[in-house]
Amino acid sequence: MAMMVRQRATRTRRTTTTALLAAALAASLAAGCTTSDGPRDDGRGREQSPAPNESGNRQAQGSVLAVKIDNVRAARPHMGLNEADIVYVEQVEAGLSRLMAVYAQKLPKTIGPVRSARESDLELLGQFDRPTLAFSGAQSKLMPLIDKAPLEAEPPGKASDAYFRSPYRRSPHNLYLRPGRLMPSAPGTKALTTGFRFGAAPGGGKAETSRTVRYPAARHTFTWSASQNRWLVAMDGTAATTTDGKQVTASTVVVQYVKVRQSAFHDFLGNYTPYTETVGSGKASVLRNGRAYDDVRWKRPKAADGTTFTTRDGKPMNFQRGQVWVVLAKAP
Structure with a gap:
């Protein structure tokens, strides 16, 4: 009996400690804790910030x-x-x-x-x-x-x-x-000069309840919620939330298939950075209102241009109003 009492007390202390840490984290983030004002990205001096520019326009x-x-x-x-x-x-x-x-x-x-x-x-x-x-x-x-x-x-x-x-x-x-x-x-x-168009959904598409996009070591899943009229976002198999406990959602999800090649840069472990090409043209899948439009084309002729999305008949692919997620996936 004494052992059971001690175990319950230990669990109570752990629960209380976890709650206090979560509250302290939220409070520190909201207040803007200033324990350090500079980047310490990998601790090996591999990532640098440019020198301060007093004449820079930060407005x-x-x-x-x-x-x-x-x-x-x-x-x-x-x-x-x-x-x-x-x-x-x-x-x-x-x-x-x-x-x-x-x-x-x-x-x-x-x-x-x-x-x-x-x-x-x-x-x-x-x-x-x-x-x-x-x-x-x-x-x-x-x-x-x-x-x-x-x-x-x-x-x-x-x-x-x-x-x-x-x-x-x-x-x-x-x-x-x-x-x-x-x-x-x-x-x-x-x-927002991206070229995105918002409006009524086009005809066609197919009913879709979930779509997963995979990278070699990561995956993103979007599950349709009719009650919220949104796609619920999950990352690596876990529902994505913010620090205030709210679910991360998207009104429109665009899976944009692009060329991904090796760049000239790599990290301190020797892993080369992928270069994702977003100028050009290719295929895309657009998820909105619980439907998937898989025969969409994207086009961006120059780097200064926005990206347009069109349906098979050449008409603009309208997005649902609200937050848009664009998942840049390697073209097959």
Whole structure:
């Protein structure tokens, strides 16, 4: 009996401790804990931020905010993801995935965890008018390309007051962004120059309840919820939620089949970074309103152009209004 009492007391202490840690993490993220203001991505000096630029314009009115977000298991649950207008999913080293969230209509208080940029991000962001890119750093050889790209780069080395590290997560999965310190307000829908069209669903398609997109070491599943009129997002077999416990959902899911090739860059383990080509044309599947449209074509002639999606008869493929997820998958 005494042993049972001790076991119950131990379980009670563990439950209480877990709840207190979760509450402390949420409080620290909301308040903007400032245990460190610089990136500590891999601890090996492999990722660098550009030197501070006192003359840099951090107002960026009229441009979207794009944030590179960590997406390994240790980085979840995310913060600020549900407020994004577009979420891009891209393959990175070792077959894992990373997210790029794009904000135009609303800026949440906190976004993250924030991670490093990749070369193909520059091509992807070319469809926006000088976007602001928030990221934790990049390989030293990539930084000159970022500096020359038509965007406003805002890593911690340039905007240290906009970032903080939470003591309740391990580095490098604990860097968060306070977007209000980069931009005075959300730029609005006019900044979304992607070429996406929203409106009534076209005819055709087929009923679809679930779709899974697989990378070598990651998978994303989208399950239709008629009651919510949304696709419920799951990552690596687990329902995706934010730190406030809300389910991550999407109104429209685009599986865009693209060419994925090896880039000239690799991480400290020797894993080469995949380069995802988003200029060109190809096939796509669009999921909306519980139906799948698998015979869609995408086209983006130049890096400065948006991406158009058309049905088999050449008409625009309308998306359902709300958050759009674009999963950049390797073409078969």
